[in-house]
Amino acid sequence: DADVTQTPRNxxxxxxxxxxxxxxxxxxxxxxYWYRQDPGLGLRLxxxxxDVKDINKGExxxxxxxxxxxxxxFSLSLExxxxxQTALYFCATSDVTGSxxxxxxxxxxxxxxx
Amino acid sequence: xxxxxxxxxxxxVQEGDNSIINCAYSNSASDYFIWYKQESGKxxxxxxxxxxxxxxxxxxxxxxxxNKTVKHLSLQIAATQPGDSAxxxxxxxxxxxxxxxxxxxxxxxxxx
Numbered sequence: 001d002a003d004v005t006q007t008p009r010n011x012x013x014x015x016x017x018x019x020x021x022x023x024x025x026x027x028x029x030x031x032x033y034w035y036r037q038d039p040g041l042g043l044r045l046x047x048x049x050x051d052v053k054d055i056n057k058g059e060x061x062x063x064x065x066x067x068x069x070x071x072x073x074f075s076l077s078l079e080x081x082x083x084x085q086t087a088l089y090f091c092a093t094s095d096v097t098g099s100x101x102x103x104x105x106x107x108x109x110x111x112x113x114x
Numbered sequence: 115x116x117x118x119x120x121x122x123x124x125x126x127v128q129e130g131d132n133s134i135i136n137c138a139y140s141n142s143a144s145d146y147f148i149w150y151k152q153e154s155g156k157x158x159x160x161x162x163x164x165x166x167x168x169x170x171x172x173x174x175x176x177x178x179x180x181n182k183t184v185k186h187l188s189l190q191i192a193a194t195q196p197g198d199s200a201x202x203x204x205x206x207x208x209x210x211x212x213x214x215x216x217x218x219x220x221x222x223x224x225x226x
Contacts, residue, residue: 042216090157100146100209105157
């Protein structure tokens with residue numbers, strides 16, 4: 001079973017629709033992240049959370065919102081989807097132990113907005 | 115099809131040869147670095163990491179070299195196998211900020 005699970009894996013929707021992407025983890029990590037990946041570009045951070053009550057904007061948060069419902073769950077919402085939000089979206093987690101820990105990724109959600 | 119690999123530098127190697135993938139990082143204050151492997155339809159998978167107090171670190175068939183003087187990181191894969199075909203990218207982090215910055219990646223093609 002995957003440690004970081006994203007749902008749905010694929011989604012096609014129309015401009016203006018509200019969309020929620022879900023992420024759940026069984027790793028017991030406190031820190032969770034949402035990234036988007038576009039062709040030829042590195043992963044870009046949308047939002048991150050270091051604890052259930054902690055939410056922080058990343059470099060490209062406009063047009064997105066998040067909710068950290070529990071330690072294991074972190075959801076990403078597009079309130080009114082637009083075509084340039086078509087991308088691969090990844091959720092990641094990391095441990096707080098020590099100052100440097102790798103991030104562990106889910107297998108992504110491919111989102112297409114028509 | 116897989117769109118992640120479009121417009122990326124590509125390295126083609128023969129099965130059994132060694133591969134070297136390079137990465138130039140941007141911030142001289144970065145103190146932690148990771149190499150990830152991303153296969154088609156999958157999320158990035160951790161391969162190996164290195165901290166700035168080291169120049170070299172070895173794993174199973176992989177070695178990471180860090181040159182802080184020129185802000186350069188490389189990943190060496192020994193005896194490359196078809197299963198190594200993927201996009202590889204580096205990530206840098208400043209521990210004070212707890213956020214990673216990711217390179218765009220290199221696509222490795224292993225020819226049988």
